[in-house]
Each structure stands twice: as C-alpha cells, then as structure tokens.
Amino acid sequence: MLDSLPDPLPITPVEGFGGATLRPPGSKSLTNRALAVAALAEGTSTLTGVLDSDDTRVMLNALTALGLDVDHNPVAATVRITGCGGELPANDAGLFCENSGTSIRFLTALIAAAGRGTYRLDGVARMRQRPIGDLVDALNQLGAEVTCDLANGCPPLTVHTTGLSGGTATVESGASSQFLSALMMAAPAARGPLTLRVPGELVSVPYVVMTRRVLEAFGVRVSEENGLFHIAPQTPTATEYAVEPDASAASYWFAAAAILGGTVTVEGLGTGSVQGDMDFLRVLRAMGCEVRIEEEKTTVTGPPHGRLKGGQTFDMGPISDTAQTAAAVAVFADGPTTVTGIAHARHKETDRVAAVVTELRKLGQECEEHADGFTIVPKPVTPAIVHTYDDHRMAMSFALIGLRENGVQIADPGCVAKTYPGFWQDLQTLTGREL
Ligand SMILES: O=C(O)C1=C[C@@H](OP(=O)(O)O)[C@@H](O)[C@H](O)C1
Numbered sequence: 001m002l003d004s005l006p007d008p009l010p011i012t013p014v015e016g017f018g019g020a021t022l023r024p025p026g027s028k029s030l031t032n033r034a035l036a037v038a039a040l041a042e043g044t045s046t047l048t049g050v051l052d053s054d055d056t057r058v059m060l061n062a063l064t065a066l067g068l069d070v071d072h073n074p075v076a077a078t079v080r081i082t083g084c085g086g087e088l089p090a091n092d093a094g095l096f097c098e099n100s101g102t103s104i105r106f107l108t109a110l111i112a113a114a115g116r117g118t119y120r121l122d123g124v125a126r127m128r129q130r131p132i133g134d135l136v137d138a139l140n141q142l143g144a145e146v147t148c149d150l151a152n153g154c155p156p157l158t159v160h161t162t163g164l165s166g167g168t169a170t171v172e173s174g175a176s177s178q179f180l181s182a183l184m185m186a187a188p189a190a191r192g193p194l195t196l197r198v199p200g201e202l203v204s205v206p207y208v209v210m211t212r213r214v215l216e217a218f219g220v221r222v223s224e225e226n227g228l229f230h231i232a233p234q235t236p237t238a239t240e241y242a243v244e245p246d247a248s249a250a251s252y253w254f255a256a257a258a259i260l261g262g263t264v265t266v267e268g269l270g271t272g273s274v275q276g277d278m279d280f281l282r283v284l285r286a287m288g289c290e291v292r293i294e295e296e297k298t299t300v301t302g303p304p305h306g307r308l309k310g311g312q313t314f315d316m317g318p319i320s321d322t323a324q325t326a327a328a329v330a331v332f333a334d335g336p337t338t339v340t341g342i343a344h345a346r347h348k349e350t351d352r353v354a355a356v357v358t359e360l361r362k363l364g365q366e367c368e369e370h371a372d373g374f375t376i377v378p379k380p381v382t383p384a385i386v387h388t389y390d391d392h393r394m395a396m397s398f399a400l401i402g403l404r405e406n407g408v409q410i411a412d413p414g415c416v417a418k419t420y421p422g423f424w425q426d427l428q429t430l431t432g433r434e435l
C-alpha cells in the first residue's frame, strides 16, 4: 500500500464519526529491547506480537549479521531467537542502522559487551547528526575502544572490543535515555558487577523503567539506590515474551477521538502496560476527553463537537514521542496550548520542535518556538502540503488535522514505515472509508 499512495497524500475530513476499535502493531521499543536481551540469553526465546517495521528490521538484520539464529515470521508476528549466552558468534560486522536510534544505541553497547573483534555501525545522513558520544564515553570507561569516526559525537562508529570489565561508568543522559537503557541491557554480559551513574538530567525516564521490566522478564534484576544502578554479571534466561501494542502509535487513535468528538477503543493496551506513552492520556483528559483504562483496552471519548480545553501547559519530557500528537490536538483547543520539556526531541528523526512550528504555521496556526517546546495559538486552518522531514511522527500526527479540516496534504506518506507501516490502512479502518 505504501508504494501506491499519492505523494502528497490528501486527507479528507470525516463527517459524523461513529467511533472505532483498533489494535496498533507491536511496540517498537519493546520489540527491540526483547530482541537485544534475548540475543544475550542462553537458549531460544519466542517473542510474540512483534512489530514488523523499518526499525525492527534493522535490529533483526543486525543480529543475524552478528551470527545469531533468528527466525522471523512477519505474518504470525513472531520471532524465535537463540541467544549467544554472552559472546557473539561474529568477530566483525558492518551494521547499517538506517535512522533507528534504539537499534544503533542498543547494538553499540551489546557489541561492546558481547563482541570479540572489530565492528562498524553507521546510518543515514540524519543518523550521522544524532548524538551517541555519551554512550561511547561510558563504554570506553568500561574497557571497550569505541570511536566516533568523524570525531563529532555521532555515528559512524567503530567498536573494537574484548568485552566489558565491571566497575562504575558515568553516563550523561540529557540527550537520550537510550544510552542508559543500552548499558543496562549489555551489563549482564560484562565480566564483573557494573554500576551506572547518571550525573545530570535523565530524559525519557519511563523508557528506563521499561528496560528494567524487560530485563526482569528475562530473569535479570537491576537494583537502584541513590540514583546508582547495579547489575550483576549473569546470563539472561530465554523466555516467551509477549510484546504489547505500541502506545506511541496508539496516541494517534486516542487523539482522533479527541479531534472528532467520538469514541475510539484501543485493544491490547490497558492498566498493566509498561509503556510510558500511555501517559499521553493525561493530556487528553486535561483537554476535556473522557478516558477509561481497563485491563486489556483503553477507550477515549472526545468532548461533544471536539471542543477541547486550551489555556494549559504540559511538560511532555517523559513522553516526547507524543508531543507532535498533542500539537495536532492543540489546533482544536479553545485557547493556547504550551508543551515544555522536550528539548531532546530536537535530536530525533528531525528537529521535532522546529518541524512542528514550521508546519503548523503553514497551516495558519500562530506558534511560538521555545528552546524546550512550543506554544500553539489555534487559528482557522489554511490548506497546505505538510512536509514530514523523514519523520513518521510528523506524518501520523499532522494527518489527524486533516480528519477535521479541509486541504491538509501529507508529503512522503511512506515515511510511516519506520514504526507503523500499516498506519494508513488503520486510518481507513478508523474512518470507515478509502483514503
Ligand atoms: O528507549 C526507547 O525505546 C526510546 C526512547 C525515547 O528516546 P530518547 O530517550 O532519546 O528520548 C523515544 O523517543 C524513542 O522513540 C524510543
């Protein structure tokens, strides 16, 4: 479907929305974590509900290139993977990680801990601008020899390693929490007990909690005291792991209910979810939506006529992947909405703060750009082609504006494949009509 979509893709407003039930695909973050930890385990793990997208394909291909036995069934959404028990079979590899932050960060640490040889990791042009130097520094403190080949704190990287010693490493985590998550998942393969110290700000905290939960599922415990994380050397235990639907992906459907003033139920995400992005529901609640979170599903009902409450400020630092979704909803509020705490979103697929402001202005909105976020003052929507900057979340969130207003067209709609190749199909399911 992605190949046959017009570019730009016009979005037609929905009249008389009757409600919908959807189940987004598996979580990218959980799929790539479960793969990384299963790769270090002893024995064969079976993962179910796995996401099949660009970012997970990068991870699967890399693990295969590192010599692991990986059997992916995209139709059944399963992966069977036999772990290496702590030492990777391949002594060299060149891994192309496209623009998958989780993949390049998790793999760099995994290779440093379980590799024996020399490996190279690289990505697309944008990946060469995304920070990884703080992770490199931490790995070098633990005895690996990792270099940023262009000496700019970004990929491409060369990892020369005989494994990691134990000891203490300091990891700056103000640019990305993925550095700490990567170290935690690699730590069990180190030769001695490892302590991780985060001296300054830690962004995207719920993803670190998620990392600990996935490690626990494979029998690995991370203990924490006074801001220090301790992990003992051990071999993760192979297991059956069920990946939840993606909560960041679900934010688009929750937001659709808000914007259309209807009811949307998302299946497979409920009270037990380990994903921080479920907290996006807090934003929708504050803006006037009714939210019901049950054990295995969540239902959002937007206010009648989609009249959302403005005049609010949201710190979205812990849930920055949903800041663009919030920006789309803010267009329909009855006053300004301010989002703060997302300076780190400038280092993602694109500078998301700048991209939101630029594209909302094209659509006639009054916007103010701040160092760590934006303020949106809703105005009548004017027709425009929305540029998406190779960022799946720009495409998915701005499409929501077109569900209510005429003239929204999404450039490069295929970029959703990074995490949600079925997004446009699911949009058809939501609206009950062809695109
Ligand atoms: O660990 C993860 O799975 C992720 C952490 C977040 O990144 P940062 O920690 O860089 O904010 C998030 O934006 C990304 O989509 C996935």
Ligand SMILES: C=C(OP(=O)(O)O)C(=O)O
Pocket: 099, 100, 101, 102, 103, 321, 348, 349, 393, 419
């Ligand atoms: C930031 C994202 O991805 P990553 O950092 O894994 O490339 C995302 O999916 O929004």
